Amino acid sequence: MHRILLVDDDPFIREGMRRLIGRHFSVDIAGSGDEGLCRLRDEAPYAAVVSDIAMRGMNGVEFLERARDVAPLSPRVILTGYADPDVMSDAINRAGVSRFLQKPVPPEELLSCLRVCVSEYETRTAAARATQAIEIDEAWIRRALNTADFDRDFRLTFQPRVATSNGAPLAAEALIRWHHGETGVISPGLFIPVAETGPAIREITNWVLLQTCRTWTDWHHRLDLDVAISVNISPALFREPGLVGMVRSALGRTGMEPRRLELEITEGLELGDVERVRETIAELRSLGVRLSIDDFGTGFASMNYIQALDVDCVKIDRSFVDNAPDNPTDRAILNAVKELAGKLGLKTVAEGIETDRHEAIIREAGIDEMQGYRFAKPLAAPAYEEWVAPRRHLLPPPSAMLLLN
Ligand code: C2E
Numbered sequence: 001m002h003r004i005l006l007v008d009d010d011p012f013i014r015e016g017m018r019r020l021i022g023r024h025f026s027v028d029i030a031g032s033g034d035e036g037l038c039r040l041r042d043e044a045p046y047a048a049v050v051s052d053i054a055m056r057g058m059n060g061v062e063f064l065e066r067a068r069d070v071a072p073l074s075p076r077v078i079l080t081g082y083a084d085p086d087v088m089s090d091a092i093n094r095a096g097v098s099r100f101l102q103k104p105v106p107p108e109e110l111l112s113c114l115r116v117c118v119s120e121y122e123t124r125t126a127a128a129r130a131t132q133a134i135e136i137d138e139a140w141i142r143r144a145l146n147t148a149d150f151d152r153d154f155r156l157t158f159q160p161r162v163a164t165s166n167g168a169p170l171a172a173e174a175l176i177r178w179h180h181g182e183t184g185v186i187s188p189g190l191f192i193p194v195a196e197t198g199p200a201i202r203e204i205t206n207w208v209l210l211q212t213c214r215t216w217t218d219w220h221h222r223l224d225l226d227v228a229i230s231v232n233i234s235p236a237l238f239r240e241p242g243l244v245g246m247v248r249s250a251l252g253r254t255g256m257e258p259r260r261l262e263l264e265i266t267e268g269l270e271l272g273d274v275e276r277v278r279e280t281i282a283e284l285r286s287l288g289v290r291l292s293i294d295d296f297g298t299g300f301a302s303m304n305y306i307q308a309l310d311v312d313c314v315k316i317d318r319s320f321v322d323n324a325p326d327n328p329t330d331r332a333i334l335n336a337v338k339e340l341a342g343k344l345g346l347k348t349v350a351e352g353i354e355t356d357r358h359e360a361i362i363r364e365a366g367i368d369e370m371q372g373y374r375f376a377k378p379l380a381a382p383a384y385e386e387w388v389a390p391r392r393h394l395l396p397p398p399s400a401m402l403l404l405n
């Protein structure tokens, strides 16, 4: 589904339009030009950017002018209360606005305008790909990693994890994004496996740990927020010294509470490594951090794994959730994992919850927590703050959180 960014400082108009177009497009909204620019930087690409013209602070023309620099390929649309020719020519000249919609916009007019934008966007991106013709292969990624400026090019996003019982926003997973100047966003699924073959993975993990701890401390001090944050740790790092020191140093430099940091180990780790991994896990535990097994069910040694390793939590892989509605075997496996985890005193988290049917199955299996697009995509820190605000009253009081963990 194509994504549209909608910027308007009037919450009623914003919500009304979101409802109107939400069935046809995936809509992100922002309440100001500044917020819109953050969205564009962190969550691009968008197939169209629609902005109100008269907004407090940065007005629509200023916003779209800056949006053109950040996301040149996304067509820009302006919403106006009245058609002032001077403002319109200003919007065309300064911000390259290609379409105007006059409020109140008839639904069909809005939808057809967006459809045209989407097709324009597709044409532009196809042309850009053809001219750039950068082939992102392993060698290219390796070279680009060598010259990457982490603080400039990498960003962290946070995907919420909620309690199955009441939707409380108990935790978030830190997921890295690489914004590359020439090619745009490169998915971690593409570059992490390459980084894992060399020394880059150590530096990346170090950066992610430090940024995560900084973000937690910021949320804790500024917002009095006390959620757990998990970080993905590549299996390769469990085989060599240095990981424990890295975690200790990130905690020490930022003051993050260790019990709020969770490290996700993927189940892909080979069994031969178990002894070494156990030692590392024991050292990490002595720092006070939590551990979880990620992508559970995708490796060959699943059940052995949770029995052999001293972890706190099991994250059940998305593939089980995805197949469960049509596949009784996968549903039975979900139930079996829950039962075993229960016996071992481990928390269970299901990943990839996208639909109400997925949610119902997870609820039925008694899995403790859920993560997936149904609740939120990975969000940049400001967007996460906005997402969590109306839900934080669901969190247990701090004293109960201590007992829970
Ligand atoms: P993962 O740890 O299994 O992370 C979950 C992935 O599933 C994320 O993709 C997330 O965006 C996606 N996802 C979440 N909910 C849904 C859903 O409902 N439906 C679908 N279809 N997908 C969903 P992402 O961010 O592209 O990350 C891909 C993988 O890259 C991660 O898989 C993880 O293995 C790795 N990765 C990401 N960030 C880091 C990092 O900082 N360090 C390391 N070592 N690996 C990372």
Ligand code: CA
Pocket (backbone or CB within 6 Å): 173, 232, 264, 294, 295
């Ligand atoms: Ca993970």
Ligand code: CA
Pocket (backbone or CB within 6 Å): 294, 295, 315, 317, 318, 351
């Ligand atoms: Ca996972």
